[in-house]
Amino acid sequence: MRYFIELAYKGTNYHGWQIQPDSASIQETLNKALSMLLKTDIESMGAGRTDSGVHAKQMFAHFDFDEEIDSKQLIYKLNSFLPKDIVIFDVFKVADEAHARFDATKRTYEYQIHTRKDAFENDGSYQFNLPLNLDKMNEACKLLFKYTDFECFSKVHTDVNSFNCKIVAAHWKQEGSRIIFTIAADRFLRNMVRAIVGTMINIGTEKISLADFEKIIESQDRSQAGYSVPAHGLYLTKIEYPYLKE
Secondary structure, eight states: OEEEEEEEEOGGGSSOSSOBTTBOOHHHHHHHHHHHHHTSOOOOEESOOOOTTOEEEEEEEEEEOSSOOOHHHHHHHHHHHSOTTEEEEEEEEEOTTOOTTTTOOEEEEEEEEESSOOTTSTTTSEEOOSOOOHHHHHHHHHHHTTOOBOGGGSOTTOOOSOOBOOEEEEEEEEETTEEEEEEEESOOOTTHHHHHHHHHHHHHTTSSOHHHHHHHHHHTOGGGSOOOOOGGGEEEEEEEOTTSOO
């Protein structure tokens, strides 16, 4: 039988979702907890591979187990056993062919920036003190919808068959001293959101124009795009599946 597990985590102390040799990861930590509590080796498959230091307000993974699971009891035990920076929301049975990664139809990320020194924001938001022209940055967001090939924002030497992504939402908003970028797509490339944010910051500080932004996308060349902003400001916030209701 196949089960989905819904969780969230603060990525500060982990080298991303995926198991890494000699480094702590969310996947390894979760697998160990599930294996101990279910008394058999459990290997989970995540909906995505968040990078080192990236957070998730919502992540899904699936695992297989031959017996019926008391979900409430397992959720309670997992939350008691796991570190404080990982929380389990739900465990539920799905169809045997359901897949946490391949069945996801949309993923949403947020990138958080704070514009003044704040003693409480350093682990979860990027401090950027220069003024940003959010109107121009939102104009750049509209340009993203014209394209599907985003190789220019992808980490180089990454093992993918295609650089195509369908971006369905992208916008910037300011709330006091906090600036939040939200972007949603069917899939994302490695480092893609952080590279888009870094490039748009160059638009917001008027280092590059909107025309330059289009040329960067069309170049399909990572060296033409902006810098990759720090991982600690990035959050995976939502994953959607055709068979799961809101």
